[in-house]
Amino acid sequence: MLPWFVLLLPLAAALLIMCVTRASRSLSAYVSVAAVLASFIGSCVVFTKTGALSPSLPWIDLRPAFFAPFGLTLDPFSRSMLVLVTGVGALIHIYSLGYMRDDEGKSRYFASLSLFMFAMLGIVLANNFVMMFIFWELVGVSSYLLIGHWFDRPSAADAAKKAFITNRIGDFGFMLGILMVWSAAGSVVFTEIASSGYLATNPGFLTAAALLIFCGAVGKSAQFPLHVWLPDAMEGPTPVSALIHAATMVAAGVYMLVRVGFLIQVSPTALTAIAWIGTTTAVIAGLMATQQNDIKRILAYSTLSQLGYMVMAVGLASGEAAMFHLFTHASFKALLFLGAGSIIYMLHHEQDIWKMGGLSKKLRVTFLTFLVGTLALIGCPPFSGFFSKDAILVLAYERNTPIFLLGVFVAFLTAFYMTRLLVVVFFGRARTDIARHGSESPAVMTIPLVLLAVPAALSGFGIFARRFLILPNEKQTIIIPILAFVAMVCGIALAITFYRNRETDPLRVTLLRNRFYIDEFYVWLIKWTQGLLARITAFFDRWIIDGAAVRGSSGTTWGAGYLLRLLQVGNLQAYGFLFGLGIIGLVYFAVFS
């Protein structure tokens, strides 16, 4: 029963806030925090207990034609993921107590946060495709609510809409993939699909199904070409960005790929495609990150890039390496976002890095923890990111040389843009008045930072990581860590030479600054396909179908109905006449035949 409590507690909190405590904003916040903490404790207990399986309930039961149960998976992956999601989630909830203290929509915020936790835990625990899809969509809608929290800002409202619709496009493929798998295997439950014979003997079908399912992950994990929603999602409150970027939403795609690894790994074509999509995302997002000026956007592009690494690992047929990087990334990215939030909060919602500067002395705790997060992200030994990135690079080295080289290049890019961020924000002179007068955030916000800094620094070591994960065991070669290290040092050095003591950005690459014009291209594409089609069809409907066909034929009817009008028959009677005619016809046939 315990896993059910872990899953349902956040939902209960969301409902409670919506129905009862909505009026009292601080009470709502405490309800939500209490639920996630209880969920976290429950997850820890579930994590330590092995073997206890929960019963599954029928959700739609039309056996033998169709059966969708509601059941939970409890394997090592989902157990450790539970702890990660609730743990990081709990810290973000607590941090939100400070960050959202005076927000008008605090109750709504915490209700959405709880709903989000429920949806994410559902994805982690789902034991079949239908249930996974249900929670998948629920994550989509709760992120819509959170990104659009400040819905009176047009940019936030647009970002929320964009996120939801982009995800739906991915889900289109996902659902189609599910349908294909089901029509071949006759079941939606993971364990039953695994033993289906048809999929094993039809590689073409399997590849198509696997790639379609991958579409879902492309949407949710914001891979190229559906990555456009993630940077815009920065319009939400910063703790939400931390939540979406670290352990939840975007991680869901990678987690799902690992969960259905039994399907994907049988198809070499699908694997190659996935690996290359991941690599492309990692490279282009890394490039775009080097030219952004908004602190949250830099982190957003770095998330894209790191997700690219994880998807690359999945494509290289190692779910273990992907999960390893997901775990380390979850802690240091949550840390970086919350650190950024702390800066933004103290600078009265200023997000432009060129209006900061010299903050290392004023925000002591934030600075030190941010530094830990950065070192972990750029893969500096012995911080956690070093180990997990190394695991992926080793894989790539063995299986695909071009991907390996690009992977090293991304490591260089990561070091470059993160050092740029660090140098511009924390060192040099304060560039504006607000930056001069900033002071440290309240304890409710800094304590989560410190708590997250610990795993960000240490979780890479085998002793800790092995408790949570099955680590990939590729054979180690000394050359790869050295190469990665050199790439990192180059990135740091280059960034320091460029950005030390600068007032404005010395580099201006318009192509990168405008994100390769991908967003603009999509706007153009939508305008000229969907928009145009919509206008044409609307015109057609109005003037051809309704105008010509309907009014035309009704004109004829009018001609016929003219007789009726001569008999001074109003609307109702005309109608009644038809009705009466019908009755007479019916009676005629009934009686005389």
Added chain:
Amino acid sequence: MLLFIVFVPLGAAVLILCGTPARATALVGSGLTLLATLTAFLGYNSTQAGFQYVNSFLISADWRLQFLLGVDGLSLIMLLLAALVTFCAIWFTPKIENAENGFYACLLFISGGALGAFASLDLFFFYAFHELALIPTFLLIGIWGSGNRHAAAWKITIYLATGSFVLLLGLILLYRTVPTALRSFDLRALQAAAAAGQISASAQNHIYLLLLVGFGVLTSLFPFHTWAPEAYASAPAPAAMLHAGVLKKFGLYGLLRIALPLLPEGARHWTGLLIVLLLGNIIYLGLVTIAQKRLDWMLGYSSVMHMGYIFLGVASANIVGSNGAALLMFAHGLSIALLFGLTGEIRRRTGTLVLDDLGGLGKAMPFAGLVFGIGAFAAIGLPGFANFPAEIMIFFGAFRNGADLHRFHIFQIATLLALWGVVISAVYMLRAYRAVFMGTLSERWKSLPDLNQTLRIPIVLLVAVMLIVGFFPQTIVHVLRPTFESYFASK
């Protein structure tokens, strides 16, 4: 029991016309109907196939005509839908300036007609009850409507009368196809005749086409849909709720009730045509919906578009798809009723529904924003609401048909396009929601009052049922299951 359910609204309507306080009588009448329907639902034995609560009164032995009421799972959930939406529509009715009694009586006549049609097991009364419901619809739009109400009332009436006429032809042909000895208006007798192979394949083909067109017009199947958005935009909100939520489902109900079990060959023969038309609903009308510039037109088109999914469930003609179709009728009825009800409230406050004029209303009317969001997300098939399990079943049911794993059959292509329709519906619904409730609140709307406290009751009722069915679809599916199992027993 069924007599009570059908005649309480009609009786209440007559009482109101005689001059009893309109709103109170209507609320009590529809409340009693709702309670009785719920009792019938809870008392229904879902392990037993066939019809229950049967009442029959012989009208004429010569014509084998009787007044015959009875329900199985399919009609039961339609009764539940009708009773629920009626109650909410009456509650949503604002102060009516002229001829208040007439307004409420019309609503109750529609409701009684719909309930009667859903509960009838006799083709004659099945048809007649539906006609009874159409007349007050015309009056409601023509007298109490807004905008270009006379044209809209005319259009819907001519359209639906034509549809009914085609339908009537089909029903008469159906009656005449059966050999004289077995001839009857009794649906059960016809089912027995069909099961015994008394309806030839070629007759089935003709009759099915007539029924498809007739029922299709009533349900706004592409290209017979243009009456719907215009009528819903002009109709007063409670009338739009009742018609879009309940009465429009009559055509689909007829296909599931009559066409599928009696004319399986005909259904198979016309599958290709039906799929093309329903894709017209989903894709073509989906695109048209995106281009709408007014909230009421957008909702009207979206409700037409969603009929395509129900038709897809009907077309799939297997147990999964038809269960999905039946459940989606129920779910869509609730969500569209909620949306039309709220739209009416917004119109009353702002006087305009043009998307560009509105914006940021979520700040002024937070409760309305919340429930409209719930209705909108329910309508586009978000999990947690009843529409989602229904759409899932339709997709699974349709995708399985003619499944050849090596290539795509027409059904797989249709499912693929219908899935793309899910993206389209997210686009138009979120676009409208963004335009109305999000963004900056203009000075004009700063002082709009939020929804009246008393409206919480019907809203909570609708939302609660949507959520319960969404979380536990089996509550409805286990009632529906025996009906469709008997349809497709041979396969």
